[in-house]
Amino acid sequence: MDRFRELAAFVAVAEEGAFNAAARRLGSSPPAVTRLITGLEARLGVRLLTRTTRKVTLTEAGQRLREDAQRILADLEEAEGTVAGSQATPSGHLRVTAPVLFGQRFVAPVLRAFLETYPAVTA
Structure with missing residues (x-):
């Protein structure tokens, strides 16, 4: 499950362009989001983001991962929605x-x- 949290945090940072905005979107703290991204980069052995004091940009590897991560997270949401929909009360x-x-x-x-x-x- 931590892998999904890492991917969700990564996609949020990539889309928002900032750790603070991504943390707000995820309902988390900026240090927690930073830890998730750092853990993801360490696990993959590649730098995904270029951080400056003003902005965060994706590296080439980050751009590739972003596309795959968005697809994976969308598939996960769809799968959960399908299962949840099968348990819905008829109306x-x-x-x-x-x-x-x-x-x-x-x-x-x-x-x-x-x-x-x-x-x-x-x-």
């Missing part, structure tokens, strides 16, 4: 089309129980 309007006798005998009893279980669904 909205339900329309069932069936012959009258079939509806009275089979659909109505099940529909009544379904609507009691999921009050956000209307029929």
